[in-house]
Amino acid sequence: MKVKNSVEQAICLLIIIAHSNDEKPLKSYNISDSLGVSDSYLKKIIRQLVVAGLITSEAGKKGGVCLSRKPDKITLLDIFEAIEGKEPFAKATGLVERVFVNELKEIMDQKQAMILDAFNAAEASYKEKLKTITLKMAMVERKKDS
Template sequence: MKLSNSFIQSVAILVMLAELPEKSYLKSSEISQRMGVSHTYLQKIAKKLNNAGIIQSEASKTGGYSLNKSVRDITFYDVFKAVENSDSFLNNVKTDVIHTMFLSDKLVDKYGNLTLDILKEAENSYLSVLKEHSIEEIVPKNSKGELLIIDWPLFLKNN
């Protein structure tokens, strides 16, 4: 389990969508332009976010992507589940080497299993922290503490 560029780019997409004025959409071409990533690649990420119910897609001339729920209700874990391979830390790890670390099967059972338990606990802690934090925490706010609103299409058109 490790974070990929897709995870960070997904977070960036969500922040941009959170900053849109109400009932506004951002086209995938606009997002990819701003982020400096391939349009095709961005669409793949957006599809995963859409399939997870985090964002929605409006197919029309004025459509694009928008959030499907409040940023306070979208956790980093939700994004992680949507775009990352959710295999365990220990998936595809050969644990049979544990048998070589100890001189007896009794020690393997005791300390080998303890080693695996520690690694599973670390993984659970990692996922727990992702669940505790929402995307809202990283969306810029104005002087009143409200989410900063940016008309991204207009901004991108003028820059």
């Protein structure tokens, strides 16, 4: 399985926002410079994170982006699903039904179910692991200025 580059970029974006010492929202163009991506591309990622409820975004001179939740309440699964979506990794397309007919159909239906069960179990395990890691755990603790 291949994960989109934008998942990694979303994680970095959220870490940058979380590390912001200001209570002020961060501007997308400042973040895009840090990530080395175009502002328009970053805004697509921001939109996905807003829709998922992980960040808020305010337009205008005093606007920008802020976390919607504390970093210990955002998991890698939240971020993954915000970018990749919640569709199952594997699903039947109907190919087995079209290709295998007659006496093979029943056997192939069973084999297809076995294969889909394996993918579903792998997906459940994958997502369960992502659920155990929070954004806070991915962050580097910064020393307080004395």
